[in-house]
Amino acid sequence: MKIILNGKEDILPEGITVAGLISLKKINPDTIIVEYNYELVKSELWPDIFLKENDRLEILRLVGGG
Amino acid sequence: MEDVLRIGGQELTSRLFLGTGKFSPNSLIPEAVRSSGAQVITVALRRVDQGSEEENIASFVPGDCIMMPNTSGARNAGEAVRIARLARAAGYGNWVKIEVITDNRYLLPDNFETIKATEILAAEGFVVLPYMSPDLVAAKKLVEAGAAAVMPLGAPIGSNRGLKTRELVRILIEEIQLPVIVDAGIGRPSEASEAMEMGAAAVLVNTAVATAGDPVAMARAFGLAVEAGRTAYLAGLGATRQYASASSPLTGFLSD
Numbered sequence: 001m002k003i004i005l006n007g008k009e010d011i012l013p014e015g016i017t018v019a020g021l022i023s024l025k026k027i028n029p030d031t032i033i034v035e036y037n038y039e040l041v042k043s044e045l046w047p048d049i050f051l052k053e054n055d056r057l058e059i060l061r062l063v064g065g066g
Numbered sequence: 067m068e069d070v071l072r073i074g075g076q077e078l079t080s081r082l083f084l085g086t087g088k089f090s091p092n093s094l095i096p097e098a099v100r101s102s103g104a105q106v107i108t109v110a111l112r113r114v115d116q117g118s119e120e121e122n123i124a125s126f127v128p129g130d131c132i133m134m135p136n137t138s139g140a141r142n143a144g145e146a147v148r149i150a151r152l153a154r155a156a157g158y159g160n161w162v163k164i165e166v167i168t169d170n171r172y173l174l175p176d177n178f179e180t181i182k183a184t185e186i187l188a189a190e191g192f193v194v195l196p197y198m199s200p201d202l203v204a205a206k207k208l209v210e211a212g213a214a215a216v217m218p219l220g221a222p223i224g225s226n227r228g229l230k231t232r233e234l235v236r237i238l239i240e241e242i243q244l245p246v247i248v249d250a251g252i253g254r255p256s257e258a259s260e261a262m263e264m265g266a267a268a269v270l271v272n273t274a275v276a277t278a279g280d281p282v283a284m285a286r287a288f289g290l291a292v293e294a295g296r297t298a299y300l301a302g303l304g305a306t307r308q309y310a311s312a313s314s315p316l317t318g319f320l321s322d
Binding site for chain 1: 125
């Protein structure tokens, strides 16, 4: 299954959830902001969202900036 | 009497805003914030780099500070609005620094798109502080759009070149009824002090502190300089003259 993750195509196992993806990519879930198809998704809902073909996911984080 | 800067319903006693970029290590940030006295701290939002372990910058910002995400990376109003909404929805408050840039060499802001983004976000209840080129017409439009302050650049971002836009910033301070916060380019405490002597409401500094030999000491120097400049502004600077004007009486000399 192909999705667009942070602007790039990524091939993922069928039936994976947002929480599963975060775990698969070894991303620390404590400090990230997830936007699923242009909508912010709170962390409580990550296990409930099953990714579909051509979904767009942005995984963001606050960093130092001026 | 206490000198307070009011922005977005908040009362600030420090007129130094501090950015969090380029610190190495980031663990210096809390110390720099404390030694500077800064109360408004800027951060940015970026895609997670899957290959590297990144620190949570929010954990370095003292809890009593106002965290102000910027919209750096936005190339138009729509992208700036999206970043602002995401940061607020994620729980990072309603202050936002609008930064819309398409010029990669000088990183000069797009005032037109900045005005559009300000209008949208101010209507949504954000406290909007737009980074801008110091143009009076654009600043007036930002006021109409609902900005909480305007933030003209002193020199290109990260250049440490100082108040190159001095005359234009002066006009903004004179003509705009909102706080004018000089953002970008300030490289030395003396330049921050000068901006404050001119009547700027505050200055935002990042690179000059973060890349100093001792960032914590430099943060303190900037805090002192901003306070000195502000105090001088409130005191009212004496007139400048072309020729000498004796400080001591010109009568009663021994030779008289």
